[in-house]
Amino acid sequence: MSTQDYMNTSVQEPPLDYSFRNIQVIQDLMSEEPRRGQRPLKHSKSGKSLTQSLWLNNNVLNELKGFNQVISQLLQHPENLAWIDLSFNDLTSIDPVLTTLFNLSVLYLHGNSIQRLGEVNKLAILPRLRSLTLHGNPMEEEKGYRQYVLCTLPRITTFDFSGVTKADRTAAEVWKRMNIKPKKVRIKQDAL
Secondary structure (H helix, E strand, O other): OOHHHHHHHHHHOOOEEOOOOOOOOHHHHHOOOOOOOOOOOOEOOOOOEOOOEEEOOOOOOOOOOOHHHHHHHHEOOHHHOOEEEOOOOOOOOOOHHHHHOOOOOEEEOOOOOOOOHHHHHHHHHOOOOOEEEOOOOHHHHOOOHHHHHHHHOOOOOEEOOEEOOHHHHHHHHHHHHHHOOOOOOOOOHHHO
């Protein structure tokens, strides 16, 4: 199968689904069988999955150490991973490994333990990210949470399962202007 054929078909493939498996570390994926969906997963001749979606939701992951190595063993084209569901785990930050997945367009991180709103900045590098969920994390309690995310990630069209409207964008821009501190003007001593 050519890369072009793969790109055309794998988006429609069912996800590699490891949800509700009590997975504690990423390496556990190597010994776990993915959940079976209504449609069977397609595999390459080497036995790797041809999907672009990976579901790891409802587990007990608190870090993603070894993520790239494991997905390279599970997926025929890990560089084309487009959808990752990491919701309802124990993640306390947005792991930098996610920023290496330049084809990522959907990322579910809701229901974790992400504290700092600034963690969202890491995702700004992802050119195709369009859908993001973060609700149910402690960061959601910070003032201006929604506006901050929409300002930081202007390409997002779906945030926390709702479409981003023009009014949301306008509110985010106003919030940004109100919350950016102006640079201090330095007065030269000899001018006085």
